[in-house]
Amino acid sequence: MDKNYNEKEKKIFDGLIRLIKDGANPYLIKVQEIADAAGIGKGTIYDYFKTKEEAIAGAIVYSINKEIAEAYRRIKNKQGFRAKFDELLAVFVESIKNNLSTINLLLSAGGAQKFYEYLRGDQYDFTGLRAHADEIVRHLLQAGYEEGIIKQPGNRYYEQMAVHGALAGFACFLGRQDFHDRLSLDEAGEMSYTFLLKALN
Amino acid sequence: MDKNYNEKEKKIFDGLIRLIKDGANPYLIKVQEIADAAGIGKGTIYDYFKTKEEAIAGAIVYSINKEIAEAYRRIKNKQGFRAKFDELLAVFVESIKNNLSTINLLLSAGGAQKFYEYLRGDQYDFTGLRAHADEIVRHLLQAGYEEGIIKQPGNRYYEQMAVHGALAGFACFLGRQDFHDRLSLDEAGEMSYTFLLKALN
Amino acid sequence: MDKNYNEKEKKIFDGLIRLIKDGANPYLIKVQEIADAAGIGKGTIYDYFKTKEEAIAGAIVYSINKEIAEAYRRIKNKQGFRAKFDELLAVFVESIKNNLSTINLLLSAGGAQKFYEYLRGDQYDFTGLRAHADEIVRHLLQAGYEEGIIKQPGNRYYEQMAVHGALAGFACFLGRQDFHDRLSLDEAGEMSYTFLLKALN
Amino acid sequence: MDKNYNEKEKKIFDGLIRLIKDGANPYLIKVQEIADAAGIGKGTIYDYFKTKEEAIAGAIVYSINKEIAEAYRRIKNKQGFRAKFDELLAVFVESIKNNLSTINLLLSAGGAQKFYEYLRGDQYDFTGLRAHADEIVRHLLQAGYEEGIIKQPGNRYYEQMAVHGALAGFACFLGRQDFHDRLSLDEAGEMSYTFLLKALN
DNA sequence: AATGAATGAGGGTTCATTCAT
DNA sequence: GATGAATGAACCCTCATTCAT
Numbered sequence: 001m002d003k004n005y006n007e008k009e010k011k012i013f014d015g016l017i018r019l020i021k022d023g024a025n026p027y028l029i030k031v032q033e034i035a036d037a038a039g040i041g042k043g044t045i046y047d048y049f050k051t052k053e054e055a056i057a058g059a060i061v062y063s064i065n066k067e068i069a070e071a072y073r074r075i076k077n078k079q080g081f082r083a084k085f086d087e088l089l090a091v092f093v094e095s096i097k098n099n100l101s102t103i104n105l106l107l108s109a110g111g112a113q114k115f116y117e118y119l120r121g122d123q124y125d126f127t128g129l130r131a132h133a134d135e136i137v138r139h140l141l142q143a144g145y146e147e148g149i150i151k152q153p154g155n156r157y158y159e160q161m162a163v164h165g166a167l168a169g170f171a172c173f174l175g176r177q178d179f180h181d182r183l184s185l186d187e188a189g190e191m192s193y194t195f196l197l198k199a200l201n
Numbered sequence: 202m203d204k205n206y207n208e209k210e211k212k213i214f215d216g217l218i219r220l221i222k223d224g225a226n227p228y229l230i231k232v233q234e235i236a237d238a239a240g241i242g243k244g245t246i247y248d249y250f251k252t253k254e255e256a257i258a259g260a261i262v263y264s265i266n267k268e269i270a271e272a273y274r275r276i277k278n279k280q281g282f283r284a285k286f287d288e289l290l291a292v293f294v295e296s297i298k299n300n301l302s303t304i305n306l307l308l309s310a311g312g313a314q315k316f317y318e319y320l321r322g323d324q325y326d327f328t329g330l331r332a333h334a335d336e337i338v339r340h341l342l343q344a345g346y347e348e349g350i351i352k353q354p355g356n357r358y359y360e361q362m363a364v365h366g367a368l369a370g371f372a373c374f375l376g377r378q379d380f381h382d383r384l385s386l387d388e389a390g391e392m393s394y395t396f397l398l399k400a401l402n
Numbered sequence: 403m404d405k406n407y408n409e410k411e412k413k414i415f416d417g418l419i420r421l422i423k424d425g426a427n428p429y430l431i432k433v434q435e436i437a438d439a440a441g442i443g444k445g446t447i448y449d450y451f452k453t454k455e456e457a458i459a460g461a462i463v464y465s466i467n468k469e470i471a472e473a474y475r476r477i478k479n480k481q482g483f484r485a486k487f488d489e490l491l492a493v494f495v496e497s498i499k500n501n502l503s504t505i506n507l508l509l510s511a512g513g514a515q516k517f518y519e520y521l522r523g524d525q526y527d528f529t530g531l532r533a534h535a536d537e538i539v540r541h542l543l544q545a546g547y548e549e550g551i552i553k554q555p556g557n558r559y560y561e562q563m564a565v566h567g568a569l570a571g572f573a574c575f576l577g578r579q580d581f582h583d584r585l586s587l588d589e590a591g592e593m594s595y596t597f598l599l600k601a602l603n
Numbered sequence: 604m605d606k607n608y609n610e611k612e613k614k615i616f617d618g619l620i621r622l623i624k625d626g627a628n629p630y631l632i633k634v635q636e637i638a639d640a641a642g643i644g645k646g647t648i649y650d651y652f653k654t655k656e657e658a659i660a661g662a663i664v665y666s667i668n669k670e671i672a673e674a675y676r677r678i679k680n681k682q683g684f685r686a687k688f689d690e691l692l693a694v695f696v697e698s699i700k701n702n703l704s705t706i707n708l709l710l711s712a713g714g715a716q717k718f719y720e721y722l723r724g725d726q727y728d729f730t731g732l733r734a735h736a737d738e739i740v741r742h743l744l745q746a747g748y749e750e751g752i753i754k755q756p757g758n759r760y761y762e763q764m765a766v767h768g769a770l771a772g773f774a775c776f777l778g779r780q781d782f783h784d785r786l787s788l789d790e791a792g793e794m795s796y797t798f799l800l801k802a803l804n
Numbered sequence: 805a806a807t808g809a810a811t812g813a814g815g816g817t818t819c820a821t822t823c824a825t
Numbered sequence: 826g827a828t829g830a831a832t833g834a835a836c837c838c839t840c841a842t843t844c845a846t
Contacts, residue, residue, distance in 0.1 A: 008805095008806095035807095035808095040806080040807085041806055041807040041808060042807075042808060043806065043807050043808065043809095044805085044806055044807070047805075047806075
């Protein structure tokens with residue numbers, strides 16, 4: 001996956017991702033800023049991408065791919081349903097601090113396109129990406145089945161929605177300063193877990 | 202609320218909202234397009250707003266206010282917990298087709314700012330707006346209590362998060378074409394409802 | 403002379419002259435500023451002048467006319483060559499503080515046009531104005547002849563130039579901050595007078 | 604001095620000076636005209652100057668520096684007080700045809716700022732320039748002393764003013780069409796010389 | 805291959821002028 | 826007559842893209 005990208009392209013992507021995670025708006029980024037962030041000349045960008053938009057879109061796809069893979073790796077490394085779910089929440093907490101986050105994708109497939117409309121072009125296919133995100137969810141549920149914590153597989157769509165719902169409830173907490181004053185991160189995570197269990201039993 | 206805006210400002214707002222709902226990206230809208238959409242001259246915009254960004258930000262706030270109020274009105278008009286929840290889902294379905302949707306706010310308070318970063322300025326206060334959105338949720342839950350469909354009020358934050366989760370699960374369905382092939386809108390709504398009941402009982 | 407201008411035109415002129423004397427650059431004055439300074443509506447200006455430039459040019463001519471007349475009056479009121487010359491210097495000192503000054507005209511006929519190029523149009527005739535300025539000079543010289551302070555009339559051009567030269571020398575002093583540190587206003591006036599006498603004897 | 608300016612800046616300056624000398628009003632010059640006059644692209648100007656005004660102000664300073672230096676060189680090259688003074692008058696005659704002339708500076712230190720108000724900024728220091736202009740005057744007087752044509756150095760300020768006055772008298776002639784009809788250029792120069800000698804003896 | 809100087813199309817904003825009231 | 830809301834032509838400046846080096 002990474003292998004498709006050469007040295008310079010990665011430099012450009014890494015620079016761009018840093019800019020975006022630091023709060024830069026992809027619609028307002030200048031080519032000069034991309035060049036500076038990548039530590040290369042402005043013209044060089046056009047040796048690897050036809051337009052500025054293509055570079056930005058590429059960087060976003062590259063980043064999401066990396067993040068999804070990393071999230072999957074982290075969750076697989078944890079043992080047990082609860083530990084895996086907690087890790088998923090931890091991924092959330094971390095990525096909410098970045099402006100370019102996997103959450104977009106996990107919550108809704110249209111997230112990335114909403115984030116940067118130039119991703120709507122034909123050259124970008126998110127079905128594979130979405131499949132990976134779904135795989136994480138299934139991996140989590142599988143652990144639940146095996147531990148007998150949740151009921152045997154029923155309606156796949158319902159289960160998918162339940163996980164999304166539990167995560168969204170948690171995300172709602174993260175986004176609201178007024179909730180933080182009354183609720184700790186752990187309490188919010190606990191609620192989210194309760195929520196998921198109830199939904200799946 | 203509307204009364205704060207005069208004739209021309211409303212023309213500009215209405216034109217802008219139409220543009221955005223038709224798919225225009227707020228970052229890419231041209232002043233000439235705003236003028237054309239409002240049916241006024243380009244210079245007139247600057248008689249009412251200091252910059253293009255201010256006009257766009259104003260239009261978004263104006264629209265969200267209107268939509269929240271309208272959503273509340275619709276839900277209040279329905280009788281019964283289930284009918285009210287179904288109406289909330291209906292609001293979702295309709296607003297997902299627009300690019301400027303109340304969902305942003307209902308799901309996450311930061312939605313509007315994410316949508317258009319110029320809303321981060323000090324002149325924009327979303328706490329009142331968020332309070333309205335919370336009111337809708339509380340109104341819905343109240344109906345549930347009264348009908349005995351859901352347990353007596355427990356943790357307010359948990360309930361809030363549960364409603365968000367149920368809606369997000371439904372939104373997940375709406376955003377995924379592959380789900381549509383296997384699931385009808387009504388089935389997805391049914392799942393979302395099941396989900397909410399389980400979470401609140 | 404004043405009689406050619408009606409009530410509103412005078413308001414506009416007076417406002418404009420105030421603006422310019424306060425340091426406004428005639429090329430950068432906005433119509434709105436003219437209207438505000440005159441205490442009238444923006445559109446009203448166009449009932450009396452075809453363009454902004456015409457109003458400004460008119461105001462400058464109006465002002466110079468008034469100033470020349472006033473200068474002449476003041477100098478005539480003084481008795482004796484020296485007193486009249488001192489009064490001329492005093493007019494200078496006062497008008498140097500204004501940005502729209504008779505000096506321009508006294509020193510060089512092209513001064514006004516240099517100051518505001520729109521005065522070059524055919525509708526502006528400065529020969530009458532220049533005649534007035536020349537009259538002041540001749541009035542001054544006449545007093546000198548009568549008092550026997552300067553020689554009987556010789557070459558009219560030479561005398562004219564001599565007065566201009568004496569005034570310019572004084573103006574040079576006024577314009578240089580470094581001279582002010584070493585020379586008082588009275589000393590500079592004295593030099594200018596010495597200069598004139600030598601040139602005319 | 605010239606060395607501070609690079610290739611492109613000089614192109615821009617030279618184009619601007621040509622425009623102004625051809626009668627263009629610095630307040631009315633368009634960026635496109637500057638670009639065309641310099642034979643470069645419009646955007647290039649902004650690689651070397653932050654604003655249009657900065658470019659114009661820079662060109663004026665650059666030009667005055669060059670003209671003062673050139674005038675000094677010409678006058679030094681002439682031998683004898685009278686020849687030097689005649690050369691100074693010749694410089695005048697030539698520069699009066701240009702709209703951007705050293706006269707402004709020789710006559711009054713505030714000339715340049717009056718000509719273009721953006722020269723009032725802190726980044727422009729005319730004291731050096733004025734010193735150069737003063738040097739020309741002192742060089743001229745020195746020749747007069749040595750030849751015994753004028754008295755030994757007396758009051759420095761008076762002498763300075765006398766030269767300015769003599770030049771101003773001549774300038775008065777140059778600016779008045781009605782004088783030209785009765786007086787030749789040579790006669791006017793002769794008067795100016797007489798004038799200076801009388802003032803300095 | 806890499807650069808960054810140069811370009812000019814494009815767009816935000818200003819402001820002189822008009823005209824309905 | 827007087828106004829000022831409305832207009833859009835005009836213009837400064839930005840910045841994506843090119844291309845000579």
